[in-house]
Amino acid sequence: MTTSDDRLKSExxxxxxxxxxxxxEVVDVEEERVKVVIFTSAAQRYAxxxxxxxxxxxxxxIWWVPGLPEYLPGLINVRGDIESVIDxxxxxxxERADPGTCHIAMxxxxxxxxxxxxxxxxxxxxxxxxxxxxxxSTLGGTARDLVIxxxxxxxxxxxxxxMAKLAAKITL
Amino acid sequence: MNGAGDTRAAIGLNLLLFSVGGVAFGVDAEQVxxxxxxxxxxxxxxxxxxxxxxxxGGAVAYRAPSVLVIRTGDSRDYRVVIDMMEDVAGITxxxxxxxxxxxxxxxxxxGLWGIMARGGRIILLVDFQRLLRERRDADAHGEVxxxxxx
Numbered sequence: 001m002t003t004s005d006d007r008l009k010s011e012x013x014x015x016x017x018x019x020x021x022x023x024x025e026v027v028d029v030e031e032e033r034v035k036v037v038i039f040t041s042a043a044q045r046y047a048x049x050x051x052x053x054x055x056x057x058x059x060x061x062i063w064w065v066p067g068l069p070e071y072l073p074g075l076i077n078v079r080g081d082i083e084s085v086i087d088x089x090x091x092x093x094x095e096r097a098d099p100g101t102c103h104i105a106m107x108x109x110x111x112x113x114x115x116x117x118x119x120x121x122x123x124x125x126x127x128x129x130x131x132x133x134x135x136x137s138t139l140g141g142t143a144r145d146l147v148i149x150x151x152x153x154x155x156x157x158x159x160x161x162x163m164a165k166l167a168a169k170i171t172l
Numbered sequence: 173m174n175g176a177g178d179t180r181a182a183i184g185l186n187l188l189l190f191s192v193g194g195v196a197f198g199v200d201a202e203q204v205x206x207x208x209x210x211x212x213x214x215x216x217x218x219x220x221x222x223x224x225x226x227x228x229g230g231a232v233a234y235r236a237p238s239v240l241v242i243r244t245g246d247s248r249d250y251r252v253v254i255d256m257m258e259d260v261a262g263i264t265x266x267x268x269x270x271x272x273x274x275x276x277x278x279x280x281x282x283g284l285w286g287i288m289a290r291g292g293r294i295i296l297l298v299d300f301q302r303l304l305r306e307r308r309d310a311d312a313h314g315e316v317x318x319x320x321x322x
Binding site: 063064065066067068069072075077080081082083084086111113114170 | 195222225226227228269271272273274275278279281282284287289293294296
């Protein structure tokens with residue numbers, strides 16, 4: 001059985017199957033990926049999108065300023081630029097950290113920029129967007145307001161936080 | 173800080189530097205009418221710096237207190253006990269950083285308007301006239317503290 005241009009039906013079918021496979025491959029290759037920075041805070045694992053983090057600073061002196069709310073422990077001097085520092089634990093419902101031992105993640109999201117106190121950096125990884133799962137409904141407290149979703153990394157669950165939501169939470 | 177293409181002239185400033193509770197401050201010398209030694213007796217017309225600035229955590233130890241008499245532009249005296257008068261520093265406006273946007277609204281309420289990095293530490297610039305105005309406004313409106321959380 002041949003078609004009008006003398007091609008076998010099996011050839012037509014095979015071509016169609018290959019087109020389908022190629023389309024599938026293209027989808028796989030182009031699946032959107034996103035970089036995340038995984039860190040610890042009070043023995044829990046969290047992450048921010050990599051696009052929201054400029055750099056990670058080692059523990060440095062945080063200069064206290066009178067009259068600041070609890071979530072702003074003070075100021076840091078980053079190579080001559082004075083930046084604010086946010087204590088992320090306040091928003092995650094965790095006990096306050098010792099500022100002297102914390103690392104600082106320098107965050108920038110639109111006009112918002114500040115240091116964010118974290119315990120340590122675990123990893124920086126590229127993950128498919130499809131790997132981000134909805135947050136657990138059991139997640140409670142203030143932290144829930146900041147969560148985008150959850151990812152799996154190294155056999156553990158990591159809570160992905162939204163810098164935009166953190167920025168919006170701290171009104172100017 | 174002068175940006176590229178900024179042709180304004182830097183403004184000179186003499187700062188009196190002091191510290192209270194381990195935090196370094198500077199005040200424009202033009203605001204200070206006199207510096208007096210602290211006599212050790214509480215007086216109604218004298219306030220303590222740490223109370224004015226709302227230090228948290230209660231008592232603050234003063235090791236070498238003295239009294240700043242602040243020019244207020246009116247007949248009322250404004251006397252503040254400070255600690256550890258250290259130095260007089262001549263600086264220009266180019267040496268002064270504004271507070272970061274997240275911190276500035278809270279700082280301004282306490283009369284803190286700028287920052288200077290000097291000798292590896294950060295010095296907070298306090299405007300006593302602004303502090304007095306903020307305090308009088310707050311008293312007039314019966315304001316309570318705001319934490320800025322949405």
